[in-house]
Amino acid sequence: MRCPICKKPTDGSAANRWRPFCCERCRLIDFGRWMGEDYRAPDAPGERVREPRPADRKD
Numbered sequence: 713m714r715c716p717i718c719k720k721p722t723d724g725s726a727a728n729r730w731r732p733f734c735c736e737r738c739r740l741i742d743f744g745r746w747m748g749e750d751y752r753a754p755d756a757p758g759e760r761v762r763e764p765r766p767a768d769r770k771d
């Protein structure tokens with residue numbers, strides 16, 4: 713099998729503690745990737761920033 717991150721051939725047996733990745737680094741990259749997407753989602757471009765409503769302001 714191949715590492716999903718770097719695409720290098722990797723050991724898919726139980727002897728490879730990082731499978732399906734080739735090493736700890738690739739496993740962390742994958743983990744950080746989906747964590748990052750999760751954290752980025754609320755500030756994604758196009759998402760409106762909440763601001764005080766004009767009705768709440770008194771001039």
Ligand SMILES: [Zn+2]
Pocket residue numbers: 715716717718719720733734735738
């Ligand atoms: Zn890798």
